Amino acid sequence: AQKVTQAQTEISVVEKEDVTLDCVYETRDTTYYLFWYKQPPSGELVFLIRRNSFDEQNEISGRYSWNFQKSTSSFNFTITASQVVDSAVYFCALSERNNNAGNMLTFGGGTRLMVKP
């Protein structure tokens, strides 16, 4: 069975600080996908990134960067120079490839990030 753990339930930082959100996953499959979603107070989940299990290259998108390490089963997310608008709940999720219609997502518990001005 697959599992996603986000050990940090809440993080509070001051604006302009860098912050890293941890994500550790468990899966028996060799082919899988990892995701990060952002859920602002409005409730909508915003897709941030998808990474497949064969691509361990780190990715940077503006102030966001992701560090995928299969050796430690981790897919951590760093926000550089955080801003108040980054305040949200961030979810890490795992999807295994299977033969059924629709790969199901397993979500972590989420990390609530509060960025104070």
Place this chain on the structure above:
Amino acid sequence: GAVVSQHPSRVICKSGTSVKIECRSLDFQATTMFWYRQFPKQSLMLMATSNEGSKATYEQGVEKDKFLINHASLTLSTLTVTSAHPEDSSFYICSARALGLAGGETQYFGPGTRLLVL
């Protein structure tokens, strides 16, 4: 691209009534949509997988007669909460599966529906 809408965004109803929530993929076709439920300060719980043209697949513990799902077209899935009770009050979110380049897929989520049953 990959926009998913959900309607209504908020609904308040009396106990015993039924409520229908619509989920639409606006700029892509989705053979598969998913329905989630989220309680305050908790993660998302998958309720069911909705497949166009076939019956939905429900997760363990989710009553199929309570939460009716209809995936009538490639862009529309509906969730009907029948005979709603206060314990059904929650945030319901749908997602639609979009195939990505070079394989793989991503779920794009709707804005959610807040249901309050009095």
